[in-house]
Amino acid sequence: MEVTNMSSAISRATNPSEFENLPEELKTDILLRLPMKDLSRMMCSAMPWRQLITLNCLPKIAPFTTHIAELKGALLLRLEDKEEPSNRVTHGGRVLVFTKMTGITYADLITLLKWCSNIMQCDVSFSVEKLMDHCNGLFLFCHKGGNPQTLAVNFYYYYVVNPLTRQCIAIHKPNAGTNMYSYAALAYHPSESSFFKIVQFRRIGYIKVFSSESGSWVTLRYELPEQVTKAEWERKSVYSKGAVYRVSNSGHLVKFLVNGQESVGDQAKAIELPAGCKLPGANMCVGVRNNEVVIALSEGNSLRIWGLKESYGGEECSSYWDCQHEIDDPFLGRISILGRLIAIHPHLETVYFMSKCSMSCYCYDARRVDHRILKVRSAFFHWDIAFAFPLFECTVPFTCCLRKRFPGIFKWIRIPESCR
Numbered sequence: 083m084e085v086t087n088m089s090s091a092i093s094r095a096t097n098p099s100e101f102e103n104l105p106e107e108l109k110t111d112i113l114l115r116l117p118m119k120d121l122s123r124m125m126c127s128a129m130p131w132r133q134l135i136t137l138n139c140l141p142k143i144a145p146f147t148t149h150i151a152e153l154k155g156a157l158l159l160r161l162e163d164k165e166e167p168s169n170r171v172t173h174g175g176r177v178l179v180f181t182k183m184t185g186i187t188y189a190d191l192i193t194l195l196k197w198c199s200n201i202m203q204c205d206v207s208f209s210v211e212k213l214m215d216h217c218n219g220l221f222l223f224c225h226k227g228g229n230p231q232t233l234a235v236n237f238y239y240y241y242v243v244n245p246l247t248r249q250c251i252a253i254h255k256p257n258a259g260t261n262m263y264s265y266a267a268l269a270y271h272p273s274e275s276s277f278f279k280i281v282q283f284r285r286i287g288y289i290k291v292f293s294s295e296s297g298s299w300v301t302l303r304y305e306l307p308e309q310v311t312k313a314e315w316e317r318k319s320v321y322s323k324g325a326v327y328r329v330s331n332s333g334h335l336v337k338f339l340v341n342g343q344e345s346v347g348d349q350a351k352a353i354e355l356p357a358g359c360k361l362p363g364a365n366m367c368v369g370v371r372n373n374e375v376v377i378a379l380s381e382g383n384s385l386r387i388w389g390l391k392e393s394y395g396g397e398e399c400s401s402y403w404d405c406q407h408e409i410d411d412p413f414l415g416r417i418s419i420l421g422r423l424i425a426i427h428p429h430l431e432t433v434y435f436m437s438k439c440s441m442s443c444y445c446y447d448a449r450r451v452d453h454r455i456l457k458v459r460s461a462f463f464h465w466d467i468a469f470a471f472p473l474f475e476c477t478v479p480f481t482c483c484l485r486k487r488f489p490g491i492f493k494w495i496r497i498p499e500s501c502r
């Protein structure tokens with residue numbers, strides 16, 4: 083029997099109990115031969131299917147899915163308003179979408195965001211205050227605007243969505259009746275685990291972490307130098323290998339371990355930025371390329387790229403920046419005057435500059451130095467403090483704990499048949 087016909091054959095079985103009566107090892111072997119999209123649909127159909135696939139199939143799939151999250155040719159922009167958080171909505175911040183990194187269309191992205199809006203019953207297509215993060219195929223939204231099914235009204239929830247596998251889960255935000263503007267980030271990579279984490283930054287010295295494996299929030303305590311904690315922090319982060327990284331305007335990149343409580347001194351680490359990146363208003367951005375944290379800095383005609391390296395001596399870990407590229411090109415001088423670095427390509431040796439009316443794509447590969455101007459599809463506000471998320475698709479379903487029940491903390495959102 084061909085793999086593509088197997089799931090339909092199971093569903094058409096004249097006596098479904100025959101499959102149910104098979105040994106669990108044999109059922110797992112059969113399911114592992116199905117495409118990931120079919121496994122995802124079966125997870126959404128009934129709790130026994132979800133439990134079987136989550137506990138038996140996904141742990142065997144995840145270690146081999148290094149390339150399962152694929153870049154789909156777009157960046158999502160989140161525009162930050164310069165006013166105070168309480169005024170952000172009033173001042174009209176928007177989420178912008180621009181495309182043509184490869185072949186995805188603007189209509190495809192609008193359709194994707196509309197699908198998310200329909201599932202959550204809240205319009206998130208162009209709302210800066212609702213899109214928090216995007217990490218390896220998963221979206222993180224936060225709002226209280228929808229009322230899907232039995233969620234409490236007028237309380238904030240985080241929503242984690244995978245549009246490709248048609249999954250959505252709502253997680254009750256800590257202090258859910260309060261203003262939503264505490265920054266939060268996703269920590270997820272399908273090659274590490276099918277479980278995800280939400281990392282909430284609210285109080286100095288503490289982060290709250292929701293793990294979909296445990297289904298609950300925990301508070302992790304950390305200590306950092308006062309100059310780091312009192313400085314302004316960028317409302318953007320990147321995730322790599324069990325840690326979330328954020329830039330502090332004190333001139334540091336801060337690494338937060340999110341897999342559990344370490345010693346207070348080891349939970350977070352302030353890493354000095356390379357020379358030039360510490361200057362106020364430096365034209366720089368942080369990203370992850372091929373699972374390595376990298377920083378790009380543009381100064382006049384020059385572009386420099388550093389990769390973050392770590393060396394271990396005994397139980398201690400030291401970090402340093404390895405300068406991987408130094409490019410001098412007059413074209414860089416022209417685009418850096420009008421625009422700023424907005425993103426680093428997660429696989430290719432390419433960076434993106436954004437100006438008020440266009441985006442420039444610059445390839446710094448030694449074999450093929452190239453540049454081109456890409457059009458932006460919408461007018462926007464406060465372009466100089468926009469943050470970009472490379473848009474991925476992930477074919478592996480994420481999972482949330484099944485054996486433990488925390489109805490007050492999280493809830494699976496049922497996907498209507500018309501939206502599957």
